[in-house]
Amino acid sequence: MRPLTEEETKVFFQKLAQYIGRNIVHLINRPDDTYCFRLHNNRVYYVSEKIMKKATCIGRDQLLSLGVCFGKFTKTGKFRLHITSLDYLAQYAKYKIWVKPNGEMPFMYGNHVLKAHLGRITEDTPEHQGAIIYSMNDVPLGFGVTARSTSDCRKLDPTGIVVFHQADIGEYLRGEETLL
């Protein structure tokens, strides 16, 4: 377990900013407690400093998770957000997309969001922008990257893709092994 290097921080924040923009500040400067990002086994964990200090007692091999896992660095040095970060992403999301009830299951099985399933969308969402997917009753379902801007969406035919799938909560079932 160690703090992120400057290079890693840059890559990680770049990715994070795609989804929550400048709200990253809120993750770091919290009124209740000091929180920090820690790297362990190539995964980035977001955890309060108190818990982090207590967890230093635990050996490197035995420590498997602390706080909330945000994602992991790939072998090529890129960062991949995991579905486990959804709680925080949803809290600070800049662009939101709501899918209709009939689109919930297709998305949770790992498919892209189609125009036909699009319920609502944040206005002025640009193209290729990270966005959080919600169900119509505001339960976050996952996140993805927009394929079209809001204005382009209007002209799209029903089978056209609106959001490229990145991660969805169905992964808790499908990919329990890979989350670790």
Added chain:
Amino acid sequence: MGRRAKNKQADPLPLEQTLKRKSSESNNNKNKRAKKAQAQKAKNPPKKQPQQPKKEKAQKKEDDEEEFVIKRNNKIDDESWDNVETIQDDDEDDEFDDIDEFDDVDNDEYVIKKTSFNFGSDEENEEEEEEELEIEKEARELDERQKEDEKLAEEELKINVAETEKMVLTSGQEIEKDSMMAPDLTLIQQRIQDIIKILNNFREMRDPEMSRTDYMDQLKKDLCQYYGYNDYLLSKFLDLFPINEAIEFFEANEVPRPIVIRANTLKTRRRDLAQALINRGVNLEPIGKWSKVGLQIFDSPVPIGATPEYLAGHYMLQAASSFLPVMALAPQENERILDMCSAPGGKTSYISALIKNTGCVFANDANKDRIKAVIANIHRLGIKNAVVCNYDGREFPNVIGGFDRVLLDAPCSGTGVIAKDPSVKVNKSEQDFQMVTQIQKELLLSAIDSVDANSKTGGYIVYSTCSITVEEDEEVVNYALRKRPNVKLVPTGLDFGKEGFTSFRGKTFNPSLKLTRRYYPHTHNMDGFYVSKFKKFSNKIPKVNKEEDEEEKDVEENTVVEEEIKFDDEEDAKIIKAEEEKRLKRKGIKPSNNKKKNNNKK
């Protein structure tokens, strides 16, 4: 149409009446009750569980659904029942003449059964209806066959008691025959009933030639065969319960416990969750007064472990029994808590939910594969204060100590969850029990040592198992009380459950053990479970006297012996001999007197 068929056409009794009659019926002789249990078993077993509560539900919703119910009832009466009857008439017409004389006795029960069934199927969809009818038919046939048998048996009993008893205890020849043929379950069931009857009224009904042990031996043999337990485990249960309760326990192990979910208060409220699930067509109800977060699922058109609500972390699938240790632990906000054996994370997440993500929860488990489930679950449920680690629990005070509270849900033989995992019935031997109790004792001691007695709010340890044998429960707790005089038992804070044993088969335990709680499948309709709660009042471990020290060594070395048996038998024999002498010395018997005996044993 026979008289029997007419009965089936009778109007359903009002619910209260049905229930009343049912209860009065249950007071009838045991034969009838057992009969019913078997008939129910023959019906689709998983369905049986939801039926009872559904009856209540049906009553509640009567107003809304009256029309629907009526329609359904008509349907059942007009079409399906007719079909069944015609089929049945073919089969049974010739039988009726024989049975007719008993019919009057049977009628009552018959009506009751039918009506209660009608109630159950009111809310079910069409497919299930058809299925159930078929099942019901089978059940009825089985029932009738059995009734016939039993009638005959009863008559025999009336005519000549001795004759029945002759039938009860098989001769060597017959046993031989038995082992060659496939076992006839109805016969065995009948014999079990008879022996129990005799045992209950031993003085009058016994055959003077037979001793109680003869009867017990036969009963054990039959129970083993009928329920499929191994001898060792069966004797354990018979020691634990009186015979009638033991049968109830075995029966309860044949039906699954209800599915229970725990609303995750970090993300939702129970009422909202219930509404969301009802909208998906799930049939549920609050679990009881003792829990504010539990919901019992009766039936569901969607898989409960894969709904969007589940994936969004609004609830956790968790057995009712596993709420108990966490409720006993009663974690407070801002505490540091250790869950020693945490997989798959149900209890850990409940702890986190209770302390509202404050403080810190260490989730430990020795099994790395099962830990993956813990990580997935705590992330799904939105828990942010957890640290997951993979140690053997026994290393614990050395890794990190000073916890406010420790929960130890120890690995166990699983004798309380036979309904969930029937393989326990056959694959547990005496050695397994020794091994597992040894680990439990060590874990409990390290759990006690990991707690900080000076904690302002805490200083508590909860020890629980999903096993109901005394070896894994009271004996372990008693052991810990002896080894660690700096802890005492305190009330668990659970207002139901049976008190723990303070003495069991000649062993006496600390009287405070009655503060612990036992839960049984047949009395509480949850998995068999044991919960005890300690309070640590000093961090110093007072010096335990020498004798007990020796005992610990004894226990530790015993396991070593087991492991080494494969490598060096001679060496082991020496150790065993030495240990045997030590043990006898402790009992106050001079080893020299018993040497012969020991040698014989070896």
